[in-house]
Amino acid sequence: MPSGRHRASSPVERLLRRFRWRVSRRAAVAALTVPVVIAGGAVLYVRGTGGACSPRDPLIVRVAAAVDIAPPVMEAADRFNATDTGVDGRCVKVQVVEQPPAPVLRTLIGDRVGVLPERPDGWITDSSVWVRLARKQGARNLGADETVVATSPLVFATRRSLAERFAAGKTEMSWDMVFPATARGRLRPTESEPDVVRVPDPSVSGAGIATVAAARDLVGTGSEANKALTAFVRMAQAGAMPDYRTMLEAVYARGFWSRPVVIVPEQSVWAHNRGPVTEPVVALQPKEGTIHLDYPYVVTSDDPAKAKGAELFARWLRSAPVQDLLRRAGFRSADGSQAPFEPGGEIPTRAPKVLPSITPQLIDEALEAWGKLAPPSRILVLADVSEEGARPIGPDGQTRLGVAVKAAKLGLELFPNETHMGLWEFARGIAKGKDHRELISVGSISEPAHGQEIRRTEMLRVADSVRPLAGKSASLYDTILAGFRSLSAGYEPMMSNALLVLTYGQDDGRGISRQELAEALRKEWNPDRPVQIVVVMFGAGRDRAALEEAAAITNGEVYVARQPGEIIDVFLSAIARRLCHPTCPRQ
Missing domain, CATH: 3.40.190.10 (Periplasmic binding protein-like II)
Structure with missing residues (x-):
């Protein structure tokens, strides 16, 4: 007989790219068995019953279940299969596979990457949020109702x-x-x-x-x-x-x-x-x-007979014996009123207080926010090394560049290893025929740009070696446009692309004008491939208004910092602007 026990190879959803049904090796219970070959060459046995449904042509219903609830659901499927429940004269045999929610969701909405090779007929996920996401993203043939199987x-x-x-x-x-x-x-x-x-x-x-x-x-x-x-x-x-x-x-x-x-x-x-x-x-x-977590079961089959079989299994899961089975596996009852059996001293027996303010609308808003904030950042840092950096800032005698370097090193600690980052320094005539110089190419901060040293370590080392250049003025507008164009050319759609300008807010007037910079940015900024300009000024630069105009065109912002620790608030504020893109108010 088909057992309810089938396990996926890995619970790690991001790495899961294959899906296989693995049939358990239980011995057949009845005298008559019919071998059936399934994908991968495994053999399952269908029990002959001679009852109201035919054992020779079973109706196989495949159910994908969240990893934590899959084991008791497999046991429930074993029991269901033994009842010889039929649909149109065919015995329904349920097979359960454990699967994280995301690949099932992608399969149901018709994605092409990271999907299951076969659409399941039923789905038990760990939260009704996943089912709601599937409906919102156009999944077809989802049952109108969901059956809560258990809670935790x-x-x-x-x-x-x-x-x-x-x-x-x-x-x-x-x-x-x-x-x-x-x-x-x-x-x-x-x-x-x-x-x-x-x-x-x-x-x-x-x-x-x-x-x-x-x-x-x-x-x-x-x-x-x-x-x-x-x-x-x-x-x-x-x-x-x-x-x-x-x-x-x-x-x-x-x-x-x-x-x-x-x-x-x-x-x-x-x-x-x-x-x-x-x-x-x-x-x-x-x-x-x-x-x-409410562990809903929803019918997903596009075959009418299998959909009926999946519905019968849903009713079975809400039966008293199966509810007891789930509580023996550590879950609370479907309505949340009954605690797990044998909780021990480590699990509270009292029903927990529920947060009443967590509504489906709030969950959807929170997910949307996560989707905007979570993508890793791709950042090109432009460091102003003009002679203005040697000027003191504040009463403690720190130089502008000294504060900028400390802030940059502190800010680097905020970014996870998935971040891509690069570094240019700029001043008029800093290199032969150029007003900026690449120190570190844009790439993963957890990988080396060259040699053995990873970018994160290299950036910390290079930051300590940066010095203001006597006699050199700031090619600020020219470098901003060059950096913007460089990032735009290498735009990464799965990342948040940003130009981070560490400057003293003063262009030398020897390159493109404020108007030319603004005009070029308006013409070249693409809302479908957005590159955000974020400017951190150390001190009160005379060209703040021009920088605010340039940043605003790209949904960026200008911040003024006088102490290194202020950079944390700057970075959090800059990333938070993803939530209001493209209509963020000016600060």
């Missing part, structure tokens, strides 16, 4: 000894802990708080999507809220992990972070503690309330 609330999880430490310090978990400490008004967390809260990747998990929604709900809207959300996205990207198992293993790591906490579904904590662990993980409920 999001929890903050950490090792038991650390949870006891938080309890002793009367520290409650809170959604504001997903933001860096600087976004909460202090340089670092207190000793009684987590020093890092890692969140799931929203591109592969419903838990990640829900966390983004909670973050957006907490900060609200407006420019300051957008900066806070940008800080959250940057922190989330840096700590994102491919699956819940890896995340839970991270709470034991003894390294840079001494008080790590992760956000995962409660069920993953239940499953983790059933394995061989040296110290259990504890599920902590956030004080504001939480979000339930």
